[in-house]
Amino acid sequence: MKCFIIIGWVTMLCFYGAECSAQQIKPTDSIHYTINEKMLDSVLIYAKLHPLRDLYLPDIKGIAIFAGKKTNTLSLSENTPGIKLNNARTIFAKIPGLTIFEMDGAGTQLNIGTRGTDPHRSIEMNMRQNGYNTNSDVFGYPENHYTVPMQAVEEVQLVRGSASLQFGPQFGGMMNFRLKKGDSTKPFSLESEQTAGSYKLFNSYNAIGGTIGKLNYYAFYDNRHGDGWRKNSAFNYNAYYVHLGYQLTARASITAEFSKMDYQQQIGGGLTDQQFKNNAQQSERTRNFFQPVINIPALIFKYDFNANTHVELTTHGVFGQRNSVQFINAGNIADTINASTGNYNPRQVDRDYYKGFTTEARLLHHYHIGKVASTLSTGLRYFNELTTRKQKGVGTIAADFDLSVSKPYGVNLNLTTKNYALFAENIFQFSPRFSVTPGIRYENIQTKLTGVINNASSAVAYQSTRSFPLFGTGLQYQVNNATQLYSNFSQAYRPYLYANVTPADRLDKIDPSLKDSKGYDIDLGYRGVFKNVLQFDVNAFYLYYGNKVGLITQSDATGSSYLLTTNIGNSVTKGVEAFAELSLLKLIAPNLKQQAIKLFSSVAFNNAKYISGSINQSGTNKTVKGNFVENAPVWVYKSGMELVDKNWSFNFQYSYTSKTYNDAFNTIASNNGVIGLIPAYHVFDFNFNWQFSTQCHISGGINNFTNYKYFNRRITMYPGPGILPADGRTFSISIGTKI
Numbered sequence: 001m002k003c004f005i006i007i008g009w010v011t012m013l014c015f016y017g018a019e020c021s022a023q024q025i026k027p028t029d030s031i032h033y034t035i036n037e038k039m040l041d042s043v044l045i046y047a048k049l050h051p052l053r054d055l056y057l058p059d060i061k062g063i064a065i066f067a068g069k070k071t072n073t074l075s076l077s078e079n080t081p082g083i084k085l086n087n088a089r090t091i092f093a094k095i096p097g098l099t100i101f102e103m104d105g106a107g108t109q110l111n112i113g114t115r116g117t118d119p120h121r122s123i124e125m126n127m128r129q130n131g132y133n134t135n136s137d138v139f140g141y142p143e144n145h146y147t148v149p150m151q152a153v154e155e156v157q158l159v160r161g162s163a164s165l166q167f168g169p170q171f172g173g174m175m176n177f178r179l180k181k182g183d184s185t186k187p188f189s190l191e192s193e194q195t196a197g198s199y200k201l202f203n204s205y206n207a208i209g210g211t212i213g214k215l216n217y218y219a220f221y222d223n224r225h226g227d228g229w230r231k232n233s234a235f236n237y238n239a240y241y242v243h244l245g246y247q248l249t250a251r252a253s254i255t256a257e258f259s260k261m262d263y264q265q266q267i268g269g270g271l272t273d274q275q276f277k278n279n280a281q282q283s284e285r286t287r288n289f290f291q292p293v294i295n296i297p298a299l300i301f302k303y304d305f306n307a308n309t310h311v312e313l314t315t316h317g318v319f320g321q322r323n324s325v326q327f328i329n330a331g332n333i334a335d336t337i338n339a340s341t342g343n344y345n346p347r348q349v350d351r352d353y354y355k356g357f358t359t360e361a362r363l364l365h366h367y368h369i370g371k372v373a374s375t376l377s378t379g380l381r382y383f384n385e386l387t388t389r390k391q392k393g394v395g396t397i398a399a400d401f402d403l404s405v406s407k408p409y410g411v412n413l414n415l416t417t418k419n420y421a422l423f424a425e426n427i428f429q430f431s432p433r434f435s436v437t438p439g440i441r442y443e444n445i446q447t448k449l450t451g452v453i454n455n456a457s458s459a460v461a462y463q464s465t466r467s468f469p470l471f472g473t474g475l476q477y478q479v480n481n482a483t484q485l486y487s488n489f490s491q492a493y494r495p496y497l498y499a500n501v502t503p504a505d506r507l508d509k510i511d512p513s514l515k516d517s518k519g520y521d522i523d524l525g526y527r528g529v530f531k532n533v534l535q536f537d538v539n540a541f542y543l544y545y546g547n548k549v550g551l552i553t554q555s556d557a558t559g560s561s562y563l564l565t566t567n568i569g570n571s572v573t574k575g576v577e578a579f580a581e582l583s584l585l586k587l588i589a590p591n592l593k594q595q596a597i598k599l600f601s602s603v604a605f606n607n608a609k610y611i612s613g614s615i616n617q618s619g620t621n622k623t624v625k626g627n628f629v630e631n632a633p634v635w636v637y638k639s640g641m642e643l644v645d646k647n648w649s650f651n652f653q654y655s656y657t658s659k660t661y662n663d664a665f666n667t668i669a670s671n672n673g674v675i676g677l678i679p680a681y682h683v684f685d686f687n688f689n690w691q692f693s694t695q696c697h698i699s700g701g702i703n704n705f706t707n708y709k710y711f712n713r714r715i716t717m718y719p720g721p722g723i724l725p726a727d728g729r730t731f732s733i734s735i736g737t738k739i
Contacts, residue, residue: 055535055579056527057157059435059476062131063312063364064166065377065425066159068437068474068486070523070539070577074156078697081651081687083150084195084203084734086224087703088112090685091150093638093653095158096537096577097604099631101713104228105703105727106235108263110147114160115521115543116573116608116632117172120715121145124494126163126170129177130257132298132316136354137387138169139417139445140498145292145322146261149222149239151193151205154180161521161543162490165439165472166377166423171492171519171545181243182209182218190739191220197732201226214247229727230268232283237263255300262293264401267324270715270722271331272673280709280725284334287327287347289401290719294320294354308366318356323403324718325349325395330672331722349393349405356385373429383419387498392454413451413460415498420444425472437474443467445495445516449502462501466516468493483528486539493518500549500565509554511566519544519570533587536580543573543608550664551616561619569613571629575606596644601637608632615664624664631678633658647691651701656682662714673722674714681710681726700733 054075059067072095076083082090086107088100101111101119113119121143127134134146155178159167163174183189188210195203207220218241225236238261245255269285298316305311325347327335338345362379392410396402425439449462472490479485494517501510525539550568555561581600585592608629614621628634640653659680661667669676687701707729714723 054155055529055537057159059427060364060375060377061157063310063362063377065364065375065427065437067427067435068476068488069162070160070486070488070525070541072156072158072537076150076153076156078151078193078699078736079649079689080150081653081685081701082703084193084205084699085197085201085703085732086110086147086150087685089655089683090653090687090703092156093640093655094579094581094600094602095156096579096602096638097575097606097636099633099636099657101631102726103713103719103724104230104233104235104265105730106226106228106233106237106265107224108147108235108237108265110144112172112175113631114172115541115575116545116571116606116629118631120631122172122175124170124172126167126172126174128167128174129259129296130179130298130300131176132296132300132314132360133358134294134296134318136294136318136320136322136352137356137385137415137417137498138358138383139419139495140385140387140415140447141352142169142497143322145320146259146294146296146318147239148177148179148241148259148261149205149220149224151222152179152207152220152239152241153177160523160541161492162472162474162488162523164470164492164521165425165441165490166379168381168421168441168443169494171494171517171521171543179241179243180207180209180218181245182211182216184211184216186210187212190737193734193736195732195734197226198730199227199229201730201732203734216243216245216247218243228266228268229730230281230283230725232266232268232286232288235263235265237261237265251304253302255298255302257296257298257300259296259298260294262291264289264291267326267719269326269331270673270720270724272671272722273669273676275331276673276709276711276723276725280711280728284331285327287325287335287344287399288719289325291323291401292320293323294318310364312362313359314362315357315359317358318354320354322352322354323350325401325403326718329721330674331720332672343397344399346397346406347395349395349403349409350391351393351403352390353388354385355387356383358383369428375427375429376424377426378424379422381419381421383417383421385415385417387415389413389415389451389498408454410454411451411502413449413453413498413502416448418446433478435476437476439472439474439490441470443470443493447495447501449498453502460502462510464501464514468516468518479526479528482530483526486523486525486527488523489520491518491520496549509562509564511564514549514565515547515567517545517547517549517567519546532583532590534580534582536578538576538578538580540576541574544570545572546570548613550613552614552621553616553619563616568615569610569624571608571610571613573606573608573629573632575604575608577604578602594644594646596642598642598644599640600642601639603638604636606632606634606636608634610664613664617665622665627664627666628661630662630664631660633660633680649689651687653685653687654682655685656680657712660712674716674720676714678712678714679710681708681712683708683710695739696735696737698733698735700731702729702731703727704729 057066057071117124127144157176160173191207203224209218222239267288268283390409393405394407423441470491474488522542527537547567584597635658637656643650689699
């Protein structure tokens with residue numbers, strides 16, 4: 001009631017001030033007026049307590065709706081463990097349920113998945129930066145080669161399967177990296193961080209920013225290079241970014257951004273189980289290299305028609321390359337001198353060229369239906385991509401990074417995708433505590449493939465057009481000012497990839513009725529804060545992944561066998577994701593500000609299994625029903641402790657991941673290490689930070705300080721084939737300044 005009275009007085013004074021201003025009344029004028037009495041309806045003022053730190057996204061942020069969805073948010077700073085080295089294991093420790101491939105410790109590639117989806121290059125995630133996509137080809141080849149340095153990131157936003165309605169194709173979710181902007185309080189600021197570490201590691205992050213009049217700017221350059229923990233794993237990574245934001249009017253703004261990332265990395269290749277057991281740091285490959293080059297220009301226009309209606313138009317492109325030169329064989333086949341020629345054998349050269357263009361228009365509108373407050377978020381997307389794929393080129397016999405070929409490429413394809421999409425979601429706030437958010441998305445996808453494959457019987461020509469709607473609904477109930485219940489059902493999809501419609505040889509055929517993978521995601525959770533001491537989020541989920549694509553054996557009219565690319569079956573992941581963080585000292589001294597002891601625990605249980613389907617194995621179709629989904633651990637657990645004392649902070653983290661299999665048949669072992677069990681592993685990390693002045697700090701850490709020998713990836717393709725060991729014990733030390 002007191003809040004209502006205060007707000008009522010403020011509102012009345014505002015109207016009174018506006019009226020005085022309109023009539024040009026002087027303070028000394030005599031004023032005579034009459035107030036007509038009227039009984040007003042009761043008004044309920046509702047607000048949430050501010051949590052210890054951001055835990056989940058608000059109902060509305062920017063121009064997107066997140067009410068009734070399973071979301072996570074992380075605010076990053078120089079104190080965030082692992083941020084200088086892009087160490088995903090420690091950076092994302094407080095987001096439960098992420099499966100992370102640790103292909104190396106270089107931090108050049110982010111490999112994440114959720115709820116039983118494939119983590120390889122985050123291929124089943126809708127990856128975004130400042131709201132726009134960074135996947136190389138969202139529909140035909142959605143691997144995310146672009147990796148931003150986490151030192152440039154201000155906030156990480158994650159939405160699970162329900163993100164399909166607003167953001168498009170994925171089963172794993174949408175992850176958005178919101179980058180830093182220039183300081184709004186001064187015209188110039190400087191940020192610099194220099195990091196040195198094990199195996200000649202050096203990282204230099206440098207950024208400038210500020211605000212001059214109506215212009216806000218921010219730019220950074222990051223270089224990271226080193227020899228790598230494992231032999232033949234040297235790398236050199238570069239990232240560039242420029243942000244220019246201009247406030248055209250009080251209602252309109254325009255932003256231009258340009259991002260570039262490139263790196264060249266030597267690839268140590270895969271190992272067999274015995275090789276890994278003998279020496280995990282060994283490598284039989286000295287001539288294998290990988291190089292992605294990704295450029296992302298973007299233009300963002302925002303306009304506020306009024307306090308209730310906002311529009312945002314984003315146009316961006318993804319232009320780049322993916323290049324590799326390798327001697328591709330399992331680890332038990334040595335790359336040696338050919339006795340007949342006296343030279344090494346030629347390497348294989350593979351190159352992709354990406355030219356993608358996307359325009360998204362989004363609108364957010366607040367309105368009322370009677371007494372029901374509502375918010376509509378709707379939008380359109382147009383996407384056009386040309387991927388030129390040149391593979392199986394006969395490369396040189398040299399040992400350096402050389403993409404020259406001596407013969408025409410064995411695979412030379414043009415892969416084109418056009419996409420039109422429309423979505424709408426609406427929050428119906430039926431009471432101050434309860435809201436319902438239904439949504440719909442309509443997709444039209446046009447795929448065209450032309451070119452030549454030297455081991456196919458003729459030139460390749462494939463074309464497909466398909467359209468389909470997706471539906472979903474979210475529910476949210478505010479239990480009290482600090483906690484809420486949420487539930488969501490949303491359909492998801494994943495278009496079949498170019499690789500699925502490219503015949504491998506003359507025995508391959510493609511099912512003309514091949515379908516995109518479709519399914520749905522269900523969430524039920526409870527989250528919030530308790531007395532500013534405990535923050536938590538616990539949810540159960542059910543993910544149905546239908547129409548998975550694979551190979552089965554078929555016979556034609558003559559009895560001849562062939563492999564058919566088709567939809568092979570369905571999988572279900574059932575589980576629980578939970579996070580809790582306790583501030584111990586707040587229990588004793590609630591007003592304590594310079595000291596803290598915080599404990600956190602992040603745990604996920606994922607029961608990901610096939611419920612139907614068969615796959616070809618050695619020419620025979622075998623069922624996979626009841627088997628575990630590939631690369632989907634049942635348990636992913638992380639916990640840690642943070643100690644803060646004035647200008648010092650110390651962070652200890654423990655990570656555990658249970659065993660997984662890398663094939664749908666759940667094979668235990670193979671002679672070449674390509675297929676088999678991935679054993680459970682546990683890792684300990686330590687990080688510290690010392691703010692020795694208002695502008696300077698020193699930080700450092702030891703990753704895997706018990707030097708545990710483990711791996712979480714077996715692979716049949718780049719950069720293997722075989723076991724890819726994770727890094728053993730490494731250390732780093734940094735000095736940074738902000739002016």
